[in-house]
Amino acid sequence: MKEEDVKRMIRSVSILGFLLLFLVLSSIGVVLLLQYQPDLVQGWLAKEKSRNSEQISEAFQDEWTPEKLEEVGLVEGEGLQLVLANCTNCHSAKLVTQNRFTREGWIQVIRWMQETQGFWELGENEDAIVDYLSTHFAPEAQGRRMPLEVEWYSLE
Amino acid sequence: MKKQRRAFIKKITLASLASALGAEIVFAKNLPKDYLPVFLQEQDSLKALGKDSALKVLNDRPWNIETPIHLLDDKVTPADKMFVRNNGSIPEKIDISTWSLTVKGESVQKEKSYSLSELKSKFKNYTYQLTLECGGNGRGEFYPPTEGNQWGQGAVSCALWTGIRLKDLLEDVGIKKDAVYIGYHGADAHLSGDPKKEAISRGIPIKKAMQDETLLAFQMNGKEIPMAHGYPLRLVAGGYPASASGKWLKAISVRNKVHDGSKMESPSYRVPIEPIEPGTQTAAENMRIIESMPVKSLITHPKSGAEFSLGKTLEIRGHAWAGEEEVSKVAYSIDFGATWQSCNLDKPVNRFAWQHFQTNVKFPKKGYYEIWVMATDENGNSQPMVVPGWNPKGYLNNACHRIAVKVS
Missing domain, CATH: 3.90.420.10 (Oxidoreductase, molybdopterin-binding domain)
Incomplete structure (x- = not known):
């Protein structure tokens, strides 16, 4: 056996040993905690639960970079996270940002989706969602026909 | 980073859309790892769906893609220039042997x-x-x-x-x-x-x-x-x-x-x-x-925004259709509807096919013009100049198509 191989074996054995020791010690720790401080453990578990819902919104934040928000036409503002979490699961955010409604109009659209498209109840979040939508995506008066938007080019 | 990317997107004009995928590689080092701008994803998707890169994605889930009017110039619409209106998801697997x-x-x-x-x-x-x-x-x-x-x-x-x-x-x-x-x-x-x-x-x-x-x-x-x-x-x-x-x-x-x-x-x-x-x-x-769709027409050539010199004869052409009816007349106006001249109009190749119109237009002096086009069906129904009767879901807007031209 070469000296190098022996060295490698010793290293592996010692790593394994440390791992075992760590496992045994942490198990003892958990058992002791459960025995003497059960409230503390329950507190942690509860925290873990609420963190899960935070993680969900964090996941949305990860996915929704400022660049991506800009591309689909969404703007920062109160209620944005709720809109992302509730209004982009089934359809594209672009379907939201193409549209313009008053508060009543947005509520009507939500009711239509709930009645015919299987959309869930929004509960206490509805107000914040409708506020966001009717603030940032409100109708602008445009009359019976708008002037043409023109990109000029030279025609031979 | 954000500014750079915005500038990059602004630099891309409609005419250079086709090269957008190539541009992605050039700017790759400016982009965060694993981050592909939506703009480029859209280009990829259009490519995957077999669509011309100039088509406009209104909605990517479900797919709703619109054709710019000047790309509808073909007499028979090719697949890459056909609009997409989906309500659900495109089926993932299709086995025609068991269909x-x-x-x-x-x-x-x-x-x-x-x-x-x-x-x-x-x-x-x-x-x-x-x-x-x-x-x-x-x-x-x-x-x-x-x-x-x-x-x-x-x-x-x-x-x-x-x-x-x-x-x-x-x-x-x-x-x-x-x-x-x-x-x-x-x-x-x-x-x-x-x-x-x-x-x-x-x-x-x-x-x-x-x-x-x-x-x-x-x-x-x-x-x-x-x-x-x-x-x-x-x-x-x-x-x-x-x-x-x-x-x-x-x-x-x-x-x-x-x-x-x-x-x-x-x-x-x-x-x-x-x-x-x-x-x-x-x-x-x-x-x-809604059953039969209303009478309508589009100027598919030239693309809106043409600038040319006084004296040029401008050929305009496009299509007209009227749901289940036939179009009997197509007229155009260059004076905001004050006077109308008729266009040459082909018969449909078969029932329910659009009809082609064409004419040559001369302009009396330099300036900004809008060319308006109005089709009339065999029952005497024509297109309104303003947006027609409002309805709760916004259907059947057959207001006349307008293009802008500038004579210099």
Whole structure:
């Protein structure tokens, strides 16, 4: 056996040993905690639960970079996270940002989706969602026909 | 970083869209790892869907893609320039060897299924050029705004469809005397993912189902139907809102009442029977199902925004259609509707195909002009110059198409 191989074996054995020791010690720790401080453990578990819902919104934040928000036409503002979490699961955010409604109009659209498209109840979040939508995506008066938007080019 | 990227996107003009994918590599080192701008994802998607990169994605889930008007210049719309209006998700796997079409419902003598090859070989094949226009084409101009994809005027196509006549199939199945409607069922999934829900299941009255031109199509422009347009089998009911032409067709229900599938209910694809004040609502009983689409026309050449010198004779051309009717006249105006001159107008190649118009225009002096075009159908109905009667879902905007030109 070469000296190098022996060295490698010793290293592996010692790593394994440390791992075992760590496992045994942490198990003892958990058992002791459960025995003497059960409230503390329950507190942690509860925290873990609420963190899960935070993680969900964090996941949305990860996915929704400022660049991506800009591309689909969404703007920062109160209620944005709720809109992302509730209004982009089934359809594209672009379907939201193409549209313009008053508060009543947005509520009507939500009711239509709930009645015919299987959309869930929004509960206490509805107000914040409708506020966001009717603030940032409100109708602008445009009359019976708008002037043409023109990109000029030279025609031979 | 953000600024750089914005600048990069601003630099991309419509004309250089095609090279956008190449540009991505050049700027790759500026982009965060694993981050692909939506803009470029969209270009990839358009490519994957077989679409021209200049088409406009209104919505990517479900796919709703609009064609810029000047790209509709072809007499027969090619696949890469055909608008897409989907209500659900495009089916992921399609096995044509096991694909079958079932004809069922209260008003069939007996439920019957056919394989794809059986359909193709058992019945005579026909080819028609058929106009398909989204009922919501032009929605973006309604005020107050109405809910849905905010289409400009490019949600229309007229391709060559090959298939069998629906009436031949219904005759083979045997339908009862009380049949009044047929409804379609496709393989596209509802956006909510609920397998019990159908994304869309609309239909047509029996009188439409029995027309010679109403096809169960398996070819578009002589090739298999592209995936986004209903491969391997779809209904094509020319002249009706395109939503009546069900894609990825799996079944047809022959009904003894008006079909009650998804998006047949009010206010979907319905308009008020008695006109209503803009922004107001009306009872479901005052809404009728849209059948034949209204008269309409588009200037497909030149593209809006042309600048040229005084003295040039400008050729304008485009298409006109009128749902189930024929267009009898197309006129244009260069003075905001004060005076109108008529265009040369071709007869349709067959019923429900759009018609081509063409004329040469001269301009009296330098300046800004709008060319307006107005078609009139054989019943004397023409296009309004302003947005027509408001309706709760923003359907049937057939206001005249306008292009801008500058004479210098």
